[in-house]
Amino acid sequence: MNQIWFAIGCLGMALGALIFGFGAHNAQNERWRILFTLNFFIAAIASVLYLAMWTGHGQSIVYDRPTYWVRYVTWILSTPLQILTVTYLGGTSLAFTGAVVGADILMIATGFVATMSPKPINYIWYIVSCGFFIGMFYMLFNQYRSQANAKHPRSRRVFTKLITVHLILWLIYPVIWILGGTGFNLISSTVETASYTILDLVAKVGFGFLALNSFKQLDQAGEAPRLERVLS
């Protein structure tokens, strides 16, 4: 059963990568191209992840449960690109971009350790990982939003919507983790795999379209990211 979901994930992400890659190729200017390129790589990395699980890689038996640790290897590459998408749109300063990316990487790394730990030590690491999650979204809802609003006074609702959707989608991951075999074991392995696959598709390809739509709204309000802002 898991194999079917890996195939769906692989092909769905590849389709997303194709669309974003085509968008990057035909982008009318560099500002759009940066956004399409980021989303292409987010989807392409995820497609490679699902292909790896589909062809039987990246899985080990860890303390009696089959564990797809390869998810964390690819998440440590793809989630910073998702943060960069959000901070690119918001014109976030270097210090805050670095801080959010840093918290994200520590969240994934400690989540990986949680996944590879025996119970009950895994719960300690789960709590640490959730701590970085909270720190990350605290920054997004406070400093990120205030910087974005200050630079885009006519587009405040765009950013509130963007990070609220971001928060809701990313909140589901630790819920699946704690309900699945990694935590309290309340859902079956197939439900766990299916949930991660659907969530990944929505959180990566779906969120990519939301980011593109946000950019369009900023552009129409005359507030799209300027290039010099990317490096400031």
Place this chain on the structure above:
Amino acid sequence: MNQIWFAIGCLGMALGALIFGFGAHNAQNERWRILFTLNFFIAAIASVLYLAMWTGHGQSIVYDRPTYWVRYVTWILSTPLQILTVTYLGGTSLAFTGAVVGADILMIATGFVATMSPKPINYIWYIVSCGFFIGMFYMLFNQYRSQANAKHPRSRRVFTKLITVHLILWLIYPVIWILGGTGFNLISSTVETASYTILDLVAKVGFGFLALNSFKQLDQAGEAPRLERVLS
């Protein structure tokens, strides 16, 4: 026999690193220093790789064949520096530099999975890796070249030569892979090791000298990379 080739690789790369490091130390300005520094690290990383294989590290028996997986660990660090050398000379925009580096990293990562896979699954991954290879060189021959030509109207031939040599050298790697024990097993382990070593020396130290020569030609045409362009 392999040991001799590892020793040649280690010492050859160390000599290259010494020359490039000396060049960086005595560079007349920051623009030259960036180029020498990039090439120093490309050669230094490769020298460390060959020392590792020489001292018996980074090798495992994978599905009955001895596999030097450590090559991929160092390639994932050194090949992006080679891309940066090329995009530095060409004054490539941020979005395209990121896209070429991203395709390169995915090419090496999927090539690593191919190398660690049983037959025939390894061929699936080999094809995926070649796909990223094609995407990378498509970008170099199209967007990269058109940006480089637009910024250096008097030096078009420099860039065509640079990326043509780049393409030819990097094309030989997947050919050795498919002929060697990782693929159809048509060449012996010693021929495979010797081929990789000679190719690495030409593709890293040799290509480094070509990059330096390209810079000199750009400089003489009054079109050498300006510093502000590195970050744009």
Place this chain on the structure above:
Amino acid sequence: MNQIWFAIGCLGMALGALIFGFGAHNAQNERWRILFTLNFFIAAIASVLYLAMWTGHGQSIVYDRPTYWVRYVTWILSTPLQILTVTYLGGTSLAFTGAVVGADILMIATGFVATMSPKPINYIWYIVSCGFFIGMFYMLFNQYRSQANAKHPRSRRVFTKLITVHLILWLIYPVIWILGGTGFNLISSTVETASYTILDLVAKVGFGFLALNSFKQLDQAGEAPRLERVLS
């Protein structure tokens, strides 16, 4: 006994991270925030390292001695941030910042190989690692200092003090390595662990305070890093 030192390391680093994180949150401007953020992540990564060792992770028996290889995994992330702290204060150029960070990463990577090698091969790698150490501090005492002095003529003593303390602290690591089980085995495992813990606390949290103090002195002399310099 080791467990107590891991607990001290974990809690001490967490306390440091808390102080630096609080400083970043309340920083009066972006220039201070960058410095506090860098030091927050240096301490946070180290706190996660000690938690990992405390909960029994990241250790293997390598050639009959228990080896905490996880140290190197976190050092490869945290030491570049320490270099960035120093180069941020000094207004170091891109080429030299890259060169010092590159030498640092190669030092940690080859130190890791030394730690995982049987005797006497580990001594070859130890010498290579020390080579990158010397190269790194050669650059800090020469090019780094001359660039920093040129940009901050009234604050020369700040930089000499900063990198002298830096050198002394980092020099102790290879001394513990060669005296401990990884080298000549002249000190017990507990003394080795205690030494690393105390040294880590001084070299990360203590050095963080020195960096903050250096910034303050630069600021008072009217020579604090300007933001445009961070990316130049």
